[in-house]
Amino acid sequence: MSKVIISEEVAGDDGITYLKLADGRGWIFDRVPEGEILCERVSDVDWSPVMEGAANTMKRAQGSESAPIASREVWDEPRLRALCAQHGWEFEWMTEEGERQRRINGRERARKV
DSSP: OOOOEEEEEEEESOOOEEEEEESSEEEEEOOTTTTTTOOOOOOOOOOOOHHHHHHHHHHHHHHHOOOOOOGGGOOHHHHHHHHHHHHTTTOOOOHHHHHHHHHHHHHHHHHHH
């Protein structure tokens, strides 16, 4: 006999109890209209804390809908250098000389095309 965890029960007008599977696969029912019992409760344990935790985990796994917040105070030079090294990027602070050189290099690349 298989055991499943149920997250919700809905009593139907037809005498059938509809059971929502906690793992998200859908719904099952406890009996057929003719009355044959298909499944029975084996525990009266309160699973709501477990289900709440599972729902929170799923929400975190799906990501956040809010916009990320980045504060420039936490992006100091060592952290920026480490990020650049991790991705193979060249680190350079935005200076007037750096910006001038970037524009010169951009013009030279554009001429070659």
